[in-house]
Amino acid sequence: MTGNLPKNMGEKAERFMAAAMAEGVLVVGTEADMRTCRNLNSRGLLRRNQQDASIWYPTDRAYELTGVDRPAFDADLVDHGGEAIARHAANHATVHAVLPVSIDIGLDGGGVEVLTISPPCASYSKPREPAVIAARGDENELLATVERARTALTEDDVRHALVLSGGAYEEAKAAANYAEKVKASRELITKFRAIQADALKVETYATIRLAELVDAAQGRGEVSGRGRPKNVQTDDIFKLEEIGVDRRALHQARKLRDAELKAPGVVERAIADRIEAGLAPTRNAIRHAIGTRSASTDEKGDQLYETPVEATRTVLALESFSAVVKLPEVGRGAILRVLEAAGYDAIISDLRDRGTATRHGELQQVGDFLKSMPGETEGMDMVINPPYGSVANAFLAHAVRVHKPRKIAALLNLNFMCGFDDPDRRYLMDENPPSRIYVFTRRLPMMHRDGWDGPEASSQMNTAFFVWERNDDGTYGDGFPRIIRVDWKDFEEAKPLLPGAGGSISPMSFAAKPDEFARETPRKPLDQRVTEERNRALEWLREQTEPFDIAAMRRGVAIRGLVAGALLAGFEGEGLIVPDGEGRWQAVRPGELSPSDDIETLEAENAGS
Incomplete structure (x- = not known):
């Protein structure tokens, strides 16, 4: 078919032209493929779709040189939504070829939906039913390739396993990306992502096995290490290039191996986490995530991830909260310490008794926040980093519905803005939207799970502080939150805004679990x-x-608002300070005061003067 085309185009270009001539159209999904198509375009053999740079068509010159009959013109074809296109794209994942299709409904033929694709593809039909994509031959072929790769790895045929799994990974990735691009069904995208994940898993373990084999061969003196191969004792030199791995790739393989040895199953869990989060399981993402989000649900326990000081410092520089703040998941006090340093007091509790105490020595309460009632703390502001996982929606919804804070700031994954299935998420983002969302343009330092002693890595999560502020009518937000981009680096030396005035409060109360009572x-x-x-x-x-005012005294002495107010009233009654009528006080004889001063003596002296 390509025999009359210009010579020396290269094997890949010839393969692309063969696919384009056979299908009438070529769809590419990678930058390397785009370069090949642009090269063919410069030769006058392909022309680009005016709306989509990834779609290419054979030119008149290409048809003349090959003698191939042109298929139906583009104008004669109907783009039906995207699912059919993606389905057809998967059939040609190897060459990334796809042709727009038309859908006909044969009402007289027993209610059958007919999918018509131009030659050489055959027609496809299925019974009329909801748009559910069934398993197709392309999926089965990819799955079979992954299984062959897994078998090769089991038999220690590392090179074959790498080739098969790498090919399946690329094909599944291309099909999934194109399915997303044409807005195919989520089910179709999920299937290809799952195949991509399986292929990546086999490829990664094959890479780890490669590192083991190379290190063993180097230990036996059968393959050279760094530099010239002077230490090789035989002529049968093992070359890394023969299996497509260079020294840089070998270095990465060793890092993967070391991470897997230190935390068995870390690769598989990291891939599963990507799928669970709705993210593509890519090689770069796995390399970036090794040593981070990799624990099982049981190992994660109650989801304690300590909040970086940079996050709390930033929000305190941008938002002022009530003088006493409620921390219902205080953990080990990461947020608490920053709040206290800024002059705030806090009522603290946690699901677990971690022995955390305020600077005043008041121990945390213990109880399940989802079973809590606010008592006299209703309306008190909150600054939280809610538990990760599925409980985050319920946790925040309970805070807003039941505790009704005047203001609540929650550190969340930026993806929290999305999602529609969970009713609590809709309640928080649609019915009572946040007023402001502070998006961290620079990713925060890594939040490792409490007790984690594995390899540490930088964060790969985009986060933001979501701030809900209550209106006078009890609702939250005004329909559309303000999106504010912030860099935590800019706030490392920033001073916090002044805390608000404190008030009379009492501890929260918790509903007791069966055979268990919450401690106060x-x-x-x-x-x-x-x-x-x-x-x-x-x-x-x-x-x-x-x-000075009461806030300055609270910060200087590190005391609660109630205590500061009582002390000021006492000092004023003793004549040690006098008010200036503007909410401030002046010490009468500051340099002469000392903790050993006798109250009665001072009162007598002040009365005499």
Whole structure:
């Protein structure tokens, strides 16, 4: 068919032209294929579709040189939605060839849907039914290729396994990408992604096995290491190029092997995580993710991933919260410590008793937040990094529905903006949308699972702080959130906004599980806390030569709003400070105050003056 075309085009170009002449159209999915098509275009053999740069057609010159009859013109063909095109594309995944199709409904023929494809493809028919894509020959062929690759790997035929799995991976990837491009059904895309994942798994383990074989051969002196092969004792030199692997690829294979040895199953779990997240299981993604999101559901336990300080510092520089903030999943205190350093107090709890305490020594409460009731904490602001996985939707929805915070900031995967199946997600994003979404343009430092001691890697997750703010009528948002791009690097030295005024609060209460009761840590009475903090407050007060407000005192002494208010009232009554009428106080004799001052003596001196 290509015999009369120009010589020396190359094997790949000849294969592309053969497919284009046979089908009347050629669809490519990679940059390398695009370059080949552009080269053929420069020779006057292919012309590009004006709307889609990945679709190419044979030119009149190509038909004249080959003597092939032109198939039906483009104008005579109907693009039916995309599923049929993707189905046909998969039939020619090797050469990426596809032809638009038309759909005819034969009502007189027993209600049969007929898919017509121009020669040399045969017609395809199926009973009338909902648009569910059944298993097809192309899928079966790819699956069979993956199985042959798996068998080759089992038999230690690494080179054959690499070739087969690599080919299946590329074909499945191309078919899935094109199915997405033409907006085929999610079921069709998912099937090809699953085949791509299986092929990638076999290829990765074959790569790991390659590293083992090469290292063993080098250990026996049968293959050279770095530099010139002076250490090879025989003429039968094993060359990496013979199996398509260079030294750089071998280095990557060794890294994969080491990661698998340290955490068995890490490759398989990383691929499964990509599929579960609705992401393509690509080679680059797996290399990037090795040592990160790879634990099983049981190993992940209660999903404790400590929040990077960079994230909390950024949101505190952009948002001001109530002086007392509620942390229903305090973990080991990653968010808590940053909040306290900024002058906030917190009510803390967690599903697990981790022994976390505030700077005032108040231990966390223990209980399931999904069973909690707010009590007098209703309306209190929240800053959270909710548990990962399926519970995130329910966790946030419970916070908004039941606890009704004035403002809640949640660190989430940027994909949280998407999704439509989960009613809680729709409640949070459609019925009560966030007011602002701070998108981190630079990925945050890696959040490794609590207790993780495996290889560490950089984050591959795009994250954002979603901020819901309650309206006067009790709803949230105004329909469309503001998307604000931020770089956490810009906020490393930024000062937090001032906390709001504190109020009278009481601990949350938890519904008891069967045969289990939630623990509430007793709180010290206010007068006891005032007595304990008086000396530290006096020490701070003696250094204040300028007027100060309650927020400055709370930050300087590290005390709660209630305690600060009680101390200020006491100091004012003792004549140690005087108000200026603008919400600030001035120390009467700051340099002379000390924690050992006798209250009665000071009162007498002030009365005499």
